[in-house]
Amino acid sequence: MKADTAARPRIWAVGISRLRDLFMDVGAEYADRADLDVIALGYEDAVARIESETGERPDVVVGGGSNGAYLKSRVSVPVVIISPTGFDVMQALAKARRADARMALVTHGDTPPEIRRFLAAYAIDVACESYRSAQDAENLVLDLRDRGIDTVVGPGLVTDLAARAGMRSVFLYSRTSVASAFETALEVAHAMRREVGRRTRLDNLLQHLRDGVVAVDAEGRIEAINRRLLTALGLADAARVVGHPLLDVAPALDGLLPAEGEDVVGRVHGVSYAIHRGPLGGDGTSGGTIFTFQESRAVERLDRTLRSRQGAQEFVARYQLESIVGDSEAMRRVKAQVRKYATSDATVLILGESGTGKEMVAQSMHQMSRRKDFPFVAINCGAFSEALLESELFGYEEGAFTGARRGGKAGLIEASHRGTLFLDEIGEMPSSLQSRLLRVLQEREVVRLGSTEPTRVDIRVIAATHRTLAEGVEDGSFRADLFYRINILSIALPPLRARAGDILPLAAELLAQAASRDGALAQRLANRDAVRKVLAPLEDALSAYRWPGNVRELQNVIERVAVEIAHMPGKNGREWKLTLADFEAIAPELFGAAHDARGNPSLRQLSRSAEADQVRATLNEFGGDRDAACKALGISKTTLWRKLNGKR
Structure with a gap:
């Protein structure tokens, strides 16, 4: 082989x-x-x-x-x-020595002093001569012949010249030398190859850096340079500049390079760079220098990224689909939609009255999506003034307005990068901001206030509203193009009165949650059976009430019940118990809805209202498509009209 x-x-x-x-x-x-x-x-x-x-x-x-x-x-x-060794010299002189011969030792360059000392110590009569060039050697050999030298000891050139001059010669070099x-x-070759390998690895490292990098020696000559900096300096090939002074091949850097350990900002061919200078060697003693050129825009983008990551810890989804209580047909349909839509990145519009759990649905969808490990950022578009909402959503640069934070601030759109942005009550967003939001949804980039540079964002948008946005489009309060951009996937949440079978289980869950937060309450509500037993007298009233505040209102009622239970004293050592009269005192609105004598709606009226609410929810689910809604409900368009108007 x-x-x-x-x-x-x-x-x-x-x-x-x-x-x-x-x-x-x-x-x-x-x-x-x-x-x-x-x-x-x-x-x-x-x-x-x-x-x-x-x-x-x-x-x-x-x-x-x-x-x-x-x-x-x-x-x-x-x-x-x-280099001939001392042994070589002694061996050659011994070979050349004769009783009547006169000898000369000829070396290239000065005769080593140790050889002169050796010859003097042993009283060896040898003329020591040296030469610098081939011509010197030829002249020297002829001069030695004229001086009566019989034998010449020296390198090959000298011995060949001596032989041609008719003199005896002895070759100085040996196998050992x-x-x-x-x-x-x-x-030397192995050391060079190791150095070449080290330089190759260094060069590969430099080529993969995002910043421009150049290493120079103590004299300012280029030792290594990466492609990014070559491009920035307008240079074509590293092989053509390595070994040349940096300022000779890149005169644009003259006056820009910082002192040792400093950072400066300078412009090279119209681009702004942060330039850093540091020692090339780890101990700072090599005499070499390394310069890094980081584009100013890249520094700004990195700063924005770091701000977003730091803020991401604050934006976490807490609810999962299992957190949503309800087994009614309407809620089973909602949960099925959540599971299906979680696999998509398309924008979702959640419709429903205030208090129906729109954010819980949005968080559940985020938790089931591929974005679950990234931020869930929520903002209520109706809770801020127009100027404040703009700065919160889009962020701002330093000095963008009076009172702007030093260094600027990343907006919530940037903070939701790679995650989900939940825009609650999007129907309340001012018209001037709707156009800016539309561009974010179309281009997936955001421009901070006071900035001209867009920042790319990868977000999934979920919007929610209690308003009928189609009506807002008709009256001009909501942009039609934004409506069609956000109304890609739609989920209609039914009001609580339309899911009467879920009310008691939901009330029990809320009371159990209150018990988990209050030790005194937990002692009296040890398990779910105890919770259901307490709420049993309320079942008819809970089902009959219209719940205009939906789940949020139910939660308020249950909180009142929890406080009453926690502070109710025992009676003569017997087990405590809430009576119907106690409940009427705690939540009188529930019982007012159940008695026609008090002038409130009858159960028949409540039933008609609940049917109308269910029809509206189904219409919202199908984006106002009456044919689709009728098919889902199993009714005709005439019946649909009657139900919407509260008629039988």
Whole structure:
């Protein structure tokens, strides 16, 4: 199987003459550790080969003497220069020494001082010379010959020149020094590849940042830059700017860059940025710097998002479908609609008289939807003045009006992002705000007061009203386009008088809830049987009463009953008990409705009224479609008209 060479370092050993042969000999031992090529070139030719754009470039170059020094200053890859060891020098001098010979040790660059000390210590008569270039080496060898030097010890270039000059020569480098250079080259190559991997990961990280980022070295040259900043600066390719001074390639930044650790706001090509400067190294000692460019609009959007998330904890739905008490046909139909509509994101319009539980239905729908983990934001459109409702719904920027909060404020529409916005009593919304709400529903974006930048919102809208919006459209108090936008799905809640069978169970539930909040009451109402027993005398009166305030009014009556029970003293140690007279004193309106002698409606009149209410609720459910309502009720249009007018 062929070895995988993709991860192995590429090392080029550049040398001529004797050094080339030594490279070939030693290089065979590194066949399994590196892709090693011996390049028999020198000086300009070697530079041209290394820097050629065709083919793969080496990771590291190994060279010796003047050739290695020449390459080191002219190529863009690391160059490891072979350094002869003290043992190499001693071995070469021993090989060259003869009784009557005069020797010279020639090295590239200055002769190492330790070699001079060694020669002096052992009284070895050797002339120490050095050269800088090939021409220096040629002139030096000829000069040594003229001075009577018989033997020259030096690198390959020098020994070749000495041989051509008729002198004896000894090659200075050994297998050990070449192997040591190869080991150093391998370490450098591995270190470089680790650095390349680190830089690649850093570059990948930078490319995925939403902000513009550039890292520069101590001299201000670009080390890394991401695409977002390249685009902002109008630059095409990172490869063309890396290694160049930042201010040279992006003169628009001149005068904008902040001091260490500071933040400034500046405009680059017409866009405003928050610019931060920090040290590139974790300890601050690397000398490098990193600049981040965050678009000012992004900062504002982030601030809005954080405000919305902080506020989201305040907007929680408390009721579930199980919280709605009622098993009448009308309520079973309502609950079925809630389950069905909860799966949709379409806008829902809930119709019903005040106190019928419209918000409970809205919260139940939210709890069953995919938005249940996000805010449920409710606002009563009829509870605020026009100016206050506008600021509450849409939010405002700092300085938008006198008294505006510093930093501005996110509106309830923004606060309901990803959740549900419940607009109670939408029929009371001023006409001027209806058009702004319509745009929110159409475009799913909101513009704060005092701002020109829209903020995208993902919301589900549930609206509720006790008014007949179709009549509001006819008289001009409600926009027709908004009505059709919110009246996509519709739920009509029946009034309490139209669900007489639910009244007693609902009253029992309300009394049980009151007992759970009051310890004294809980002692007297230990279980549901006790609750039902207490309310039994009220059954006829509860069923006969019209309940104009619906469930809210029933809750008020039950609260009065609860207070009376909690504070009723026992009689001679016997069990306490509420009489019918007690109930008449607690809730006289109930009993007034049950007795014709007091001038109130008779049971027959109440029955007719309840039928009319049921017909109206069904009409609302079908959006005023009389044919559909008649079909659902199983009556003719003539009967429908009679029922609506309280006739038999």
